[in-house]
Amino acid sequence: MKDISVNFRHLYYFWVVAKEGGITRAATRMGLAIQTVSSQLGLLEQSLGKSLFSQQGRRLVLTEAGRTALSYADQIFLLGEQLQEAVGDADTARIRLTVGISDSLPKLAAFRLLEATMHLPTQVRLVCNEGPFDGLLADLALHKLDLVLTDRPVRSGTTLRVFSHLLLESDTIVVGSEALAKAHAPGFPRSLDRAPFLLPTRSNVLRGKIDEWFEKQEVRPDVVGEFDDNALLATFGRRGAGLFFASAIVAGDMKEQFGATVVGPVPEVRDQFYAISNERKIAHPAVEAIMAAAHRSEPEPR
Incomplete structure (x- = not known):
């Protein structure tokens, strides 16, 4: 089995190049020489044994291997941000809940569903992102969100590992x-x-x-x-x-x-x-509170 040790600084340079769409813009963003970014990117490709970009005219375009690497890099650096935030919140005993709110969901209804998080013994730091349903599901599948609140269940047959929970x-x-x-x-x-x-x-x-x-x-x-x-x-x-x-x-x-x-x-x-989660069972205490409050307020069946 080939022993590959990924240099995360090199991976970060690749990530910025992919996001910025070119080495020059990435170097400007990071305050580095173009040659430095180019050489570090070459070392990453060498360690992986794959080309991550192909040249099309003046543009760099991700290869199939590059697209795969980018999806992992997105998750790695998102987790890095979450790690910093979690460590920063550790002394305050707060828990973080990142929620995606479908743009079709009435905002008053979203508030009603999230209101339960304001009454927990442990303070909750809410981070709310609004957007189209499909985009939020993709972010949820990548663990960028803890939960999606929406007005519809996930369509049957989807390849995403996400699950629908009827709230009320x-x-x-x-x-x-x-x-x-x-x-x-x-x-x-x-x-x-x-x-x-x-x-x-x-x-x-x-x-x-x-x-x-x-x-x-x-x-x-x-x-x-x-x-x-x-x-x-x-x-x-x-x-x-x-x-x-x-x-x-x-x-x-x-x-x-x-x-x-x-x-x-x-x-x-x-x-x-509906609440859409990336796990069949809800484990986040703030999400459990949302589910419980919604079921308590649900009208009796007709």
């Missing part, structure tokens, strides 16, 4: 500005016919349920806006641009946060909230 389900409500609520609350839900609505795009799992409910109620909404980002949708709703759907678990916050008045309940359209 909630009825939805139709809300809107005071003027819109006053106009459309009487005779709900028939009063919603031709009413202006702000809806999630069709890529959102809730949209299909909403469309089906409208069809069953024989209601034809005037869809004046569709949004990927739930926060942007709510901002337009706050300005009175249209009625919109919200989870019933945040009904008490809608008036204060968005100036929104409840028009009517929609128990047939259910919001679902």
Whole structure:
């Protein structure tokens, strides 16, 4: 078996070159001579027995071996950052929880789900990253995140080693500005016919349920806006641009946060909230607290 001892300084130079897209930019970032970075990169390739870059015109492009090395380097240097943070927090007895929040998840719902971490005996340092669902799953699989909070489970057949945990389900409500609520609350839900609505795009799992409910109620909404980002949708709703759907678990916050008045309940359209982890069993104490609090607040089955 070939004995390979990776020099982590050389690996770091490779990592920076890959991130910066070239040796010159990497050398500038690290304050080193171009020749120094180039020679150290050559020593790494020699120790691994593989070329990590190929030259295409003036550009350096990762080879297949380079892409593999980069994925490991990402994890190594992320763990290095986490090590520094964990050691720094050791004397404060804090635990760190890095959470990815899907951009389709209502921010008030995310707060409700994370609120339990604020009441633990040990102080929790929350680090929240928002982004698209698929990107967050990739970061979770690379252990860049402890948990992802989202409105959908992981699709079956995925090659990622991640697991879905249903936190809770909630009825939805139709809300809107005071003027819109006053106009459309009487005779709900028939009063919603031709009413202006702000809806999630069709890529959102809730949209299909909403469309089906409208069809069953024989209601034809005037869809004046569709949004990927739930926060942007709510901002337009706050300005009175249209009625919109919200989870019933945040009904008490809608008036204060968005100036929104409840028009009517929609128990047939259910919001679902999931925690996605990279382990089948939850071991992080802050994640266990989130799971327990969510299950305590879950409404009784209908």
